[in-house]
Amino acid sequence: MPAFRSEFPLISGLRYLNHAAVAPWPRRASEAIRAFAVENSQLGARDYPDWLLVEQRLRLRLQRLLNAPSSDDIALVKNTSEALSFVAFGLDWQTGDQIIISDEEFPSNRVVWEALKPLGVEVIQVNLQGADPEAALLAACGPRTRLMAISAVQFASGLRLELERLGAGCEARGVLLCIDAIQQLGAQPFDVQASRCAFAMADGHKWLLSPEGLGVFYCRADLREQLKLHEYGWHMLEHAGDYDREDWQPARSARRFECGSPNMLGAMAMEASLSLLEEVGMVQVASLIEERVLHLQQGLQRLPGIRLHSPTEPSRRAGIFTFSLDALSNQALFAKLKEEHVVCAQRGRGVRFSPHFYTDADVIDQTLALLGQMTQG
CATH class of the missing domain: 3.40.640.10 (Type I PLP-dependent aspartate aminotransferase-like (Major domain))
Known part of the structure; x- marks a missing residue:
């Protein structure tokens, strides 16, 4: 595990994807x-x-x-x-x-x-x-x-x-x-x-x-x-x-x-x-964020009824990825995610995820699994 992960001792089960709003502080x-x-x-x-x-x-x-x-x-x-x-x-x-x-x-x-x-x-x-x-x-x-x-x-x-x-x-x-x-x-x-x-x-x-x-x-x-x-x-x-x-x-x-x-x-x-x-270095920070945003994008693209509202070209994005779900209103989708301890935001045409460089892959995988359940009714 990279040393910087210990800087963010978030509560187990909390899926924090809201750095474009208000971010957790590092331990230091x-x-x-x-x-x-x-x-x-x-x-x-x-x-x-x-x-x-x-x-x-x-x-x-x-x-x-x-x-x-x-x-x-x-x-x-x-x-x-x-x-x-x-x-x-x-x-x-x-x-x-x-x-x-x-x-x-x-x-x-x-x-x-x-x-x-x-x-x-x-x-x-x-x-x-x-x-x-x-x-x-x-x-x-x-x-x-x-x-x-x-x-x-x-x-x-x-x-x-x-x-x-x-x-x-x-x-x-x-x-x-x-x-x-x-x-x-x-x-x-x-x-x-x-x-x-x-x-x-x-x-x-x-x-x-x-x-x-x-x-x-x-x-x-x-x-x-x-x-x-x-x-x-x-x-x-x-x-x-x-x-x-x-x-x-x-x-x-x-x-x-x-x-x-x-x-x-x-x-x-x-x-x-x-x-x-x-x-960490800003070049590395940007690279790690891109890995996480791409992980989200690819996972969302595999789900039925998902609409993407953010650029898919790496040169056109930073840490924000916004999407909506055909089966649910944005408000209902946001509420369901909140119930599952996914911290995100309702913005623009959908729900906005914003991982940072330290965000664990498990957080993204668990969130995608929850969305998969929602798309299945």
């Missing part, structure tokens, strides 16, 4: 939280400088994970929605400006742009169902297009887009590319430089195997000061910690987006979780 993240709680209860903040070293390691791990040019490009934020809002309400919009999104986006990457309508900004939704979704997205860009906001992997279908192609196309058109990376970061390699994106963001509680309440925001260095700030506090200042200083300015780094006290509890856990992903 739980231990980091436990140790931090004991330290707080016994010593308070006596060793706060040591906590800051953990936060510094976390920024460096995130820099490497995103292949950002510098850790100065990394902000630690509450969640993806907050980072998207920093972009949406930070840019200087003009009446008639256009934003391109897809018609499959999670509400976080749709509502925030639609909220700009009072400023005269138009949101254009592009259908991704054709043979070349990247071409469709780029074709929608016109002379008034300022920004393309797209999820690297669509939350319901699991469709993975060619980010480098989109980045090159946006750059050629003078369009900023904003990537919601929450369904790719931690499941597949992700590279902000190769994709030429202006902004990227993700929460930690899915494929990064971390708690809710802490995420990452990448902002390209030349764009940081172009985003108008709406949140101010001690932590986002260039000279944070110099409490008697009367003149001030926002930090030159992406810390300018971190208004107040950091989520140190979340940082302890996320730093530990990312250490595991680094040990």
Whole structure:
């Protein structure tokens, strides 16, 4: 058994296939939280400088994970929605400006742009169902297009887009590319430089195997000061910690987006979780996830009355596989799976499975066997 399996001591009989929603923490993240709680209860903040070293390691791990040019490009934020809002309400919009999104986006990457309508900004939704979704997205860009906001992997279908192609196309058109990376970061390699994106963001509680309440925001260095700030506090200042200083300015780094006290509890856990992903390596993580998704796909294809709603080409998917069953409504299918302790989600046109790199083959086989029983009445 690979060493990393011991990091996930899940309850026997539980079939966890829901990493695209909220993931279990690895053992080392739980231990980091436990140790931090004991330290707080016994010593308070006596060793706060040591906590800051953990936060510094976390920024460096995130820099490497995103292949950002510098850790100065990394902000630690509450969640993806907050980072998207920093972009949406930070840019200087003009009446008639256009934003391109897809018609499959999670509400976080749709509502925030639609909220700009009072400023005269138009949101254009592009259908991704054709043979070349990247071409469709780029074709929608016109002379008034300022920004393309797209999820690297669509939350319901699991469709993975060619980010480098989109980045090159946006750059050629003078369009900023904003990537919601929450369904790719931690499941597949992700590279902000190769994709030429202006902004990227993700929460930690899915494929990064971390708690809710802490995420990452990448902002390209030349764009940081172009985003108008709406949140101010001690932590986002260039000279944070110099409490008697009367003149001030926002930090030159992406810390300018971190208004107040950091989520140190979340940082302890996320730093530990990312250490595991680094040990395994993102290329290996992606390969192991692909093995598990292919296992699910092949098993589902053998069952009668199953409809697949996710791409079957490996280059078009990350860790999400969505399907439906002719004999049952999606709601009924989800309820039956829940009764059998299969943890999954009802999304889009069906039920969504999302295994991670450590998911045991037995979990998938047991789930396929249960579905086989359901197809037989």
